[in-house]
Amino acid sequence: MNQLSLLAFEFPPINMLLRWQDVLPTVNKVVLIGFASALIGMGIFLAAARKDPKKAPKGARNLAEVIIDFIEKQIIMQTMGPSGLAWTPFLLSIFIFIYLSNVPGVIPIIQMPATARMGIPAFMALMVWVVYNATGIKHQGPLGYFKSVLFPPGVPKALYILVTPIELISTFIVRPFSLAVRLFANMLAGHLLLVIFALLSEALFQARDRILIPVGVLPFAVLLFLTGFEVLVAFLQAYIFTTLTAVYINMASHAEH
Amino acid sequence: MLLSTILLAAEDMGPNPIAPEGKELFWGAGTFLVFLFVMRVFLVPKVRKGMEARYGMIRDGHESAQATRSAAQSDVAAYEAAIAEVRAEAAGRVEKARQTLDSERQAKVAEANARIAAKRADADKSLETARTAARGEVAAAVGNVTSRAAQLVLGKSPDAAVVKRAVDATMSGGHS
Numbered sequence: 001m002n003q004l005s006l007l008a009f010e011f012p013p014i015n016m017l018l019r020w021q022d023v024l025p026t027v028n029k030v031v032l033i034g035f036a037s038a039l040i041g042m043g044i045f046l047a048a049a050r051k052d053p054k055k056a057p058k059g060a061r062n063l064a065e066v067i068i069d070f071i072e073k074q075i076i077m078q079t080m081g082p083s084g085l086a087w088t089p090f091l092l093s094i095f096i097f098i099y100l101s102n103v104p105g106v107i108p109i110i111q112m113p114a115t116a117r118m119g120i121p122a123f124m125a126l127m128v129w130v131v132y133n134a135t136g137i138k139h140q141g142p143l144g145y146f147k148s149v150l151f152p153p154g155v156p157k158a159l160y161i162l163v164t165p166i167e168l169i170s171t172f173i174v175r176p177f178s179l180a181v182r183l184f185a186n187m188l189a190g191h192l193l194l195v196i197f198a199l200l201s202e203a204l205f206q207a208r209d210r211i212l213i214p215v216g217v218l219p220f221a222v223l224l225f226l227t228g229f230e231v232l233v234a235f236l237q238a239y240i241f242t243t244l245t246a247v248y249i250n251m252a253s254h255a256e257h
Numbered sequence: 258m259l260l261s262t263i264l265l266a267a268e269d270m271g272p273n274p275i276a277p278e279g280k281e282l283f284w285g286a287g288t289f290l291v292f293l294f295v296m297r298v299f300l301v302p303k304v305r306k307g308m309e310a311r312y313g314m315i316r317d318g319h320e321s322a323q324a325t326r327s328a329a330q331s332d333v334a335a336y337e338a339a340i341a342e343v344r345a346e347a348a349g350r351v352e353k354a355r356q357t358l359d360s361e362r363q364a365k366v367a368e369a370n371a372r373i374a375a376k377r378a379d380a381d382k383s384l385e386t387a388r389t390a391a392r393g394e395v396a397a398a399v400g401n402v403t404s405r406a407a408q409l410v411l412g413k414s415p416d417a418a419v420v421k422r423a424v425d426a427t428m429s430g431g432h433s
Contacts, residue, residue, distance in 0.1 A: 014274045022280075031284040038292035045300035053307025054314060064304050089301040093293040119281030123289065184275075 009203045017195055018117060018188075033114035037100035041093070071095060075243050080250040087249060090131070094124065095242040098183065102234035105191050106227050113234070116187040118180070125180035128245045133172075136252030148255040179244060186237050190230045197223035392428070399424045 020029035048064035051057070057065050071092045076084040101120055105113030115121050136145035149171050150164045197219045204216030400420050407415040 015272065018274050019272070019278075026280040027284065028280070030278075030281050031288075034281075034285045034288045038288045041292060042295055042300065045296065045304055049300055049303040049307070051307075053304075053311050057311075061304075061307075065308055068301070068304065068308070088305070089297040090293065092301060093289070093296045096296075097289050097292055114281075114285070117281050118275060118277035119279075119283075120285035120289075122277045123282050123286040127286075127289075 009200060011196070011199065014192075017192070020112075029110075029112055030114045030117045030119065033101060033104050033110070033112065034120060036104075037097050037114065040100055041096040044096075067096065068092060071242070075239075075246050079243060079246040080253075083253075084246060084250060087246065091242050091246055094128075094245060095238050098124065098241050099234060099238035102187055102237055103231070105187060105194070105234065106230045111191075111194070113187040113191055115183050115237070116191045118184050121180040121184040124183070124241070125176040128179060128248065129172075129176035132245070132248040132252040135249050139253045140255050144255060145252065175248060179241060183237050183241055186233060190226070190233050193226050194223065194230065197226060396421070396424050396428060399428070 022028050023032065044060050045064050047060035048057075051059070051061040053061070068088065072085060072088055075091060075095075076087060080087065098115060098120075101114035103113070104110040105116065133145075136149070139145070140148060150167050151160055152163065152167065155163050200219040201216050201223055204212050204219065207213055207216075400417070403420050403424060404415055404417065407420070
């Protein structure tokens with residue numbers, strides 16, 4: 001394996017950090033995190049559903065209701081309005097699944113966000129692409145949808161030469177690509193930063209030259225800060241992905257006037 | 258030469274770390290779709306239904322509280338109206354009593370004044386009578402004295418009528 005070496009610090013090959021051995025046939029750590037995300041999400045809602053709804057919510061029920069309220073009030077009502085409330089289960093599932101796939105990046109021992117691999121973000125973006133295009137076709141008809149996307153009203157006809165190719169690329173290629181890459185790249189970058197600072201701290205704490213040992217406190221402090229920051233990023237990326245999904249579905253549902 | 262070096266280097270680095278891995282894509286898709294199905298069909302509607310039931314219960318409680326409050330407010334208004342009516346009635350009675358007392362007082366005062374005026378008139382009359390009598394006696398005495406004095410001076414008795422006129426004129430003039 002190739003290793004990047006800088007003085008005594010050795011950085012392992014990137015594939016060693018991202019590619020995991022299968023623990024079962026075709027099932028590796030990333031797949032297991034995906035399973036765990038779905039199971040935890042279902043577990044919370046199952047526990048919530050089994051509690052008496054007439055009592056004041058607490059524990060799992062409170063958590064589930066807070067998440068539903070957050071999705072409805074902070075995402076759907078802000079981007080789609082009341083007509084978008086039917087999308088709550090879909091957007092809720094996206095948010096929970098992505099968040100629970102992101103968070104293991106800062107959980108000790110696991111320390112790997114499932115979304116730092118392209119598989120899950122690519123599928124999620126592709127699914128959102130299919131959903132918003134299908135919604136557009138359902139609400140406006142195939143001709144009406146493609147017309148409203150490719151020939152936005154209010155634009156001088158001469159500009160369609162420029163606007164139509166831009167809209168075509170933007171709506172059908174860039175949107176899913178940017179959705180997937182934004183999530184994947186942010187989580188991958190965060191994961192690599194944590195690895196770099198963890199290895200740097202370790203290298204300095206174990207340095208032969210004793211004068212370097214106290215210096216290890218600096219990268220360790222940055223590591224702690226970045227760990228806290230990654231908790232925020234895990235939430236933020238799930239929020240951004242879900243919000244953009246809501247925006248795309250809403251734009252596809254309503255023809256521009 | 259250069260191309261083969263790059264290809265070799267790429268081969269050494271292993272598979273592209275950015276490219277999606279088939280098994281992760283497949284399992285991720287399967288896991289999410291199962292998760293979405295369970296959430297969409299069973300769990301979210303059940304939790305949502307519970308939330309709606311509780312919100313409905315809270316809404317009903319609010320409405321019931323509002324109705325109770327409205328009823329209490331109308332009771333308070335009726336009570337205040339009854340109090341105002343009783344107060345108005347009491348004020349009317351007090352005013353009526355006051356008017357009755359006032360008229361009775363005025364009547365008694367008038368009666369007393371009339372009695373006083375009658376007594377005063379009687380007193381004035383008695384006084385006038387006494388004064389007239391005294392005046393007559395004084396005039397008679399003065400007439401006698403005048404007649405006697407004139408008789409002593411003139412040697413004959415003056416006419417009684419003249420003396421009386423002179424005494425009356427003198428007393429009237431002196432009085433006035």
